[in-house]
Amino acid sequence: MDQEKVNILLVDDQPAKLLAYEVILKDLGENLVIASSGREALEVLLKTEIAVILVDVCMPELDGFELAAMIREHPRFQKTAMIFISAIQVSDIDRLRGYEMGAVDYVPVPVVPEVLRAKIKVFAELYRKTRELERLNHELEDRVRARTAELESSTAKLRESEQRRSMAIAAGKMGSWDWDWDWVSGDWMWDEGQYRIFGVSAERFEVNPANVQALLHPDDVDQLRKAIAEFNKGTRAYETEFRIVRPDGEVRWCVGTAAATVDESGRVVRVSGVTVDITERKRAEERQNLLAREVDHRAKNALALAQSIVRLTRADEVKDYVNAVEGRINALARVHTILSLSSWQGAELSRLIDEELAPYSLGDQIRLAGPEVQLLPATAQTLALALHELFTNSAKYGALSTRSGRLAIDWRVEDELLTLSWEESGGPLVMAPKSRGFGTRSLLASVESQLGGQAQFDWRAEGLLCRLEVPLTRRTATAGPGKFDTSGSAELQRASG
Known part of the structure; x- marks a missing residue:
């Protein structure tokens, strides 16, 4: 050259x-x-x-x-x-x-x-x-600079990847661990997520077999022994669910996945794995199962009430019968919707009254007064039907059947007892009935038998005065999961007899 x-x-x-x-x-x-x-x-x-x-x-x-x-x-x-x-x-x-x-x-x-x-x-x-x-x-310096840039880029990517991994582990409530395959003297390595799941700190907790086993739920210690036995038999991957008991006493559910590393002879030399905290998932499953049982219970109760309404409603004409049944079942459906929106935690009394008022255009004929009262689901269902009967009777025969009529609904709570006053005025002349109709009998039966309360009627000439007393803490209408309370329908049957 x-x-x-x-x-x-x-x-x-x-x-x-x-x-x-x-x-x-x-x-x-x-x-x-x-x-x-x-x-x-x-x-x-x-x-x-x-x-x-x-x-x-x-x-x-x-x-x-x-x-x-x-x-x-x-x-x-x-x-x-x-x-x-x-x-x-x-x-x-x-x-x-x-x-x-x-x-x-x-x-x-x-x-x-x-x-x-x-x-x-x-x-x-x-x-x-x-x-x-x-x-x-110069060429060497250029190569060194290029290589340095590559290393810096690789390091930055590795650091970014590690940060993403750490964030993913933290977000996913995960932890990773590494273990030399020697139960007695093998080295253990936990990352930050593993310490966080077990509720301990790296500064104060020494990772060794005795300390790790002490954090396992006593009923799940055998899971660890079973995993060790499986790896000794030649298993290369293992997954199991187990519980841990944190130092503060909190029990957490976890799922552990482990994979073995073997030497040339096929002997396990190291086991690495990931632990995922699935406590929230377990709790969600429990809530879902409970909700399913609760829905089943509520549905059976609602069907029992609907069945009683259909069987016990009386009317001289088919049209009147259909209207009466539809009205009562719609009232039941409305309260069911309210309870569903609250995940069956309960319903506000004022909301029940508003729902019953919705079909009517009454303007200023009605006055409501009372504090916010949260009703238990069973109480809300029964009281909704009782209110429906009162509104229906008033719209047909009482104060709400004429524009001059007035209705005042007041309620208060004292010592967990709800007292609701229904006072009609300005409507047609009222005469005490010679016999109780189905609506009155069902209202009395549901309030007294289902809710353990009292219902009093005063058929004044100027308008009906009704007083309902309902305990807010009694749960007689709430049967256990898988059972439904038919006492209300039975009482309705007796009332209709």
Whole structure:
């Protein structure tokens, strides 16, 4: 491979000498650059990279020493090789001065061609090697920078990945662990998530077999022994659910997944795994199962009530019968909707009254007054039907059957006893009934039997006055899951008899 040519600057004010130097150095195969004065040489240096400068000491205006001093002052040329040529005999002092100015060698006149070529060749090769080393050094630095950038990028990605993993573990309530396969003396490694799940800190908790087993629920310790036995039999992966008991006494459900690492002989040498806290899922499953049983119970109760309504409703005409049944079942459906929206936690008394008022356009005929009262589901269902009967009777025969009629509903709570007052006025003349209809009998039966309360009626001429007293804490209407309370329908049957 051909070597890259370097530039050699020949500086002399005599053309004949310059020509002689060209002839002598031609065989070196380098680029020879000519300058006939010190100023011209400076111009060349500013434009061209020069490997070696061959300069005559004795030149007019700017001699070799002065030129060398100016060249050395420039940062680019502080290491450029300069060889002085002198046609006069120089003393040691002159040589010392020349070396101080930056000369690397002296060549006396007459010039010996072989000696000059040898000197120039040495410095040209030195320059070429220096440039090659600089180039290689730059390439190496570039590679180092590129590799460093790759490592930094890889490290950043690894750090980001670890952060994402940590965030995912934290968000997913997960922890990871590692265990040298030796129950007695094997090393354990827990990450932050594992400590968090078990409710301990890395600073105060030493991970060892005894301490880990102490945190397991006593009924689930066998799960750990079973897992160890399975791995000893050759199982490579194992998953199980277990409970832990945190130091503060809280019980948590977890699912553990483990995988074994084996040596060349197939012997387990390490087990790594992930622990996931599934307590919330377990609680959700329990709530779901409880809700399913509760829904089943509520549905059976509702069906029993609907069945009683259909069987016991009396009417002289089919249309009246259909309207009566539909009204009572719709009342039951409305309260069921209210309870569903509260996840069967209960219902507000004012909401029940509003729902019963909804079918009527009564304007200012009705006055309501009372505090917010939260009713138990069974109480809400029974009271909704009772209110429906009162509204229905009032709309047909009482104060709400005429625009002049007025209705005031007041309620209060004292010592967990709800007292509701229903007072009608301004309607048709009221006469006490000779016998109780189904609505009145069912209202009495449901309030007294189902809720353990009392219902009192005062058939005043100016309007009905009804007083209901309902205990808020009694749960007689709430049977256990899988059973439904039919006492209400039975009482209705007796009332209709």
